[in-house]
Each structure stands twice: as C-alpha cells, then as structure tokens.
Amino acid sequence: MNDPNEQAVLSEVPRQTFELEECGFREVPKKWRKFYRHWEGPGDELGPNEIICPVCKVVIRSKREIRVGDRLYCMPCMSRMIVVLGEDGTLQTDVTY
Amino acid sequence: MSEVDRPEFDSSEFDPHGMNPEDFLDEVHSFEFWFQAVEGYLTDNPYGHESGDEPISDRPDDLTESDKDSLITTLCNYCVGETAALEGASGMIAIAPNRHSKIFLATQVVDEARHLEVFLRRLQDLGVTDPEGEIERRANPTLQVFKRRLLELVKAGDWSAALLAQNVILESMEHAAFLVHATTADPVTAQILNGVMKDERRHLGFGENDLGRLLSEHPGNRRRLADIRHEMDGLVLAVFSRAADDLPGDASMREAMGREYIETMDRLGLV
Numbered sequence: 353m354n355d356p357n358e359q360a361v362l363s364e365v366p367r368q369t370f371e372l373e374e375c376g377f378r379e380v381p382k383k384w385r386k387f388y389r390h391w392e393g394p395g396d397e398l399g400p401n402e403i404i405c406p407v408c409k410v411v412i413r414s415k416r417e418i419r420v421g422d423r424l425y426c427m428p429c430m431s432r433m434i435v436v437l438g439e440d441g442t443l444q445t446d447v448t449y
Numbered sequence: 450m451s452e453v454d455r456p457e458f459d460s461s462e463f464d465p466h467g468m469n470p471e472d473f474l475d476e477v478h479s480f481e482f483w484f485q486a487v488e489g490y491l492t493d494n495p496y497g498h499e500s501g502d503e504p505i506s507d508r509p510d511d512l513t514e515s516d517k518d519s520l521i522t523t524l525c526n527y528c529v530g531e532t533a534a535l536e537g538a539s540g541m542i543a544i545a546p547n548r549h550s551k552i553f554l555a556t557q558v559v560d561e562a563r564h565l566e567v568f569l570r571r572l573q574d575l576g577v578t579d580p581e582g583e584i585e586r587r588a589n590p591t592l593q594v595f596k597r598r599l600l601e602l603v604k605a606g607d608w609s610a611a612l613l614a615q616n617v618i619l620e621s622m623e624h625a626a627f628l629v630h631a632t633t634a635d636p637v638t639a640q641i642l643n644g645v646m647k648d649e650r651r652h653l654g655f656g657e658n659d660l661g662r663l664l665s666e667h668p669g670n671r672r673r674l675a676d677i678r679h680e681m682d683g684l685v686l687a688v689f690s691r692a693a694d695d696l697p698g699d700a701s702m703r704e705a706m707g708r709e710y711i712e713t714m715d716r717l718g719l720v
Binding site: 415 | 466476485489716
C-alpha cells in the first residue's frame with residue numbers, strides 16, 4: 353500500500369476482518385495474547401491487520417484491516433497510538449501520550 | 450493458581466483496541482495485569498531459565514576461562530544496574546503523582562529484585578563464591594556515578610527527572626546491553642537475558658508514556674529535562690565505552706539500539 357490515492361480508495365472498501373490466534377506471545381495476560389506477536393526482523397512481512405509498535409517493536413494485531421486514523425493499543429509497553437500515512441506511503445503510527 | 454490451572458475462557462469478546470483510553474490505562478497499570486503477564490513467561494523458569502535434570506554448574510558450556518571472566522565482569526555490572534533500578538523504583542513509589550504510577554512501580558520493584566537475584570545466581574553458577582565482593586571489585590565506576598545521580602534525583606523528590614533517568618535512560622541502557630549480549634551469550638545467560646528484556650519492555654514503555662503525558666501537560670519542563678538527559682548521556686556513553694571490552698556483539702546491532710534511544714528522545718522532544 354504505497355500509493356496515498358490507493359489508501360483513499362481503500363477507505364471506501366469494506367475492511368477485511370481476521371480471526372486471530374495466539375502466536376506464542378506470552379508477555380500479556382492470556383486474553384490479550386492473540387493481539388500481539390514478536391517481530392522476527394526485516395524479513396518478517398506484516399499482514400494488513402498488523403503494525404509494529406514504534407516504542408517496543410512488538411507486532412500489534414487487529415481483528416480488522418488497519419487503516420489511517422485507527423486507534424491501536426500496545427499492551428506490552430502501555431503505548432497508545434494513531435495510525436497515520438507515512439511520507440513513503442506506508443502505514444505508520446504516532447504515539448499519543 | 451498457576452497459569453495451567455486457570456480456567457479456559459471465551460476470549461472472542463475481548464479487543465484491546467476497542468477499549469476507552471481510561472480503561473486501557475487502568476488495565477495495563479494494574480497489579481493483576483502484571484501478575485498474569487509474568488506468569489506467562491516465568492512459570493517453570495526458576496532463576497530465569499529452564500530447569501534441567503542436572504545442576505547447572507555440571508552442564509557443559511563452551512566458555513573459556515577468559516570468556517567466563519568477561520562474563521563475570523559483565524554480570525557484576527548488570528547487578529549494579531539492577532540494584533540502581535531496584536532502589537530507584539522503590540524510592541519513586543513515594544513521589545509518584547498518582548495511583549497508576551504507584552501500583553506500576555510496585556510491580557517494577559518486584560521485577561528488578563528478580564533480575565538482581567537471577568544475575569547473582571548466575572554468578573554463583575559460574576563459581577563466584579562471594580558475589581557481593583566480586584561486584585565491589587569489578588563494578589564500572591561510571592555506572593556507580595550514574596546510580597548515585599539517579600538516587601539523588603529520587604531523594605530530591607524530582608519525579609519527572611527521576612522517571613527520565615530511571616525508566617527511560619537506565620532502562621534503555623540496560624535493554625541495549627542485554628539485547629546485544631543475548632545474541633552472543635551462552636544459552637543459559639541468553640535465556641536469562643531474554644526473560645529480563647520482557648520485563649524491560651513494560652518499564653521502558655511506562656517511562657516514555659508517563660513522561661510523554663507529563664510533558665504534554667507541562668511543556669515548560671522540556672528544557673530542564675533535556676539538560677538532565679545530556680548530563681546522563683555522558684555517563685551512559687562512558688559506561689558503554691567500557692562495557693564494549695567485556696561485551697561482544699555485532700556493531701550494527703549496537704548502532705540500531707543507539708538509534709532506538711535517539712528515536713525515543715525525539716518522540717519526547719528531549720533533544
């Protein structure tokens with residue numbers, strides 16, 4: 353999703369939804385574990401429902417496709433963030449204190 | 450109740466991203482959250498690593514005498530850092546401005562005590578019979594200066610400066626050292642370090658987010674805290690410069706960790 357226009361068009365398309373399962377992340381209470389996973393490094397491709405926490409580098413997962421303006425929470429490091437469109441056209445996050 | 454005994458539940462109704470901000474902050478700062486989180490990775494790992502059938506000192510390792518000596522020095526410095534964090538976090542409970550911070554810091558005190566204990570235990574596993582004396586002999590003097598400065602800030606009741614020094618600067622320094630070290634450490638030490646880093650994620654996040662909220666409300670504090678950051682940075686660089694002799698690790702990874710620290714300071718506007 354590198355084209356900002358593509359992002360705008362996508363906002364009118366129904367979001368994909370996802371059934372999440374635990375991926376071995378055990379650093380939060382069990383009921384929250386499927387919403388997070390460890391990032392395996394540069395070769396680890398993120399899904400459309402995943403984004404990396406800028407504070408602790410854990411992968412945050414959502415039940416639905418992530419889009420600009422979404423609010424996400426990183427429980428492992430207590431961070432709150434808003435999804436934004438980066439200068440390179442990729443989805444990024446701004447931490448909101 | 451152990452994690453294994455905990456009853457299964459239907460988690461389909463839970464979605465952290467749908468919580469309102471106050472509920473989220475209540476949840477992640479709670480003792481219950483901490484307890485269920487650490488239960489997930491500390492259960493069955495006494496002293497921070499999987500227990501084997503034979504005593505750990507009888508297990509084969511590839512450590513030469515020189516490697517072992519360097520590891521002992523490194524672990525002694527980790528003990529100084531963890532003691533600073535233990536004393537710092539416990540002192541900060543009294544000056545914390547709200548219930549969330551007090552409860553979170555109480556959990557951090559327990560984390561830091563565990564870290565100190567597992568590093569002391571590892572020293573004993575490596576044949577050190579008097580860990581306290583060994584720490585006294587081998588501790589990096591600059592790290593001791595950092596510890597004294599941190600505790601001065603706590604004693605002065607300077608919450609924002611103590612939070613910066615303890616939960617942002619010290620935790621970043623420890624996290625960077627542990628991450629680099631874990632890539633080259635023997636398996637037992639690496640497992641201990643990886644467990645400690647899981648706790649550090651909470652400590653660092655608490656520091657950045659709480660300080661971020663404070664600076665949003667009181668932006669006038671930013672200049673003073675930036676000055677303290679620069680003062681402490683000098684000590685951090687001196688500690689790392691000396692630690693590099695004892696701590697093998699990939700240079701690119703060190704640079705990456707340095708970048709993360711700078712990114713944190715940028716997000717906080719402490720430049």
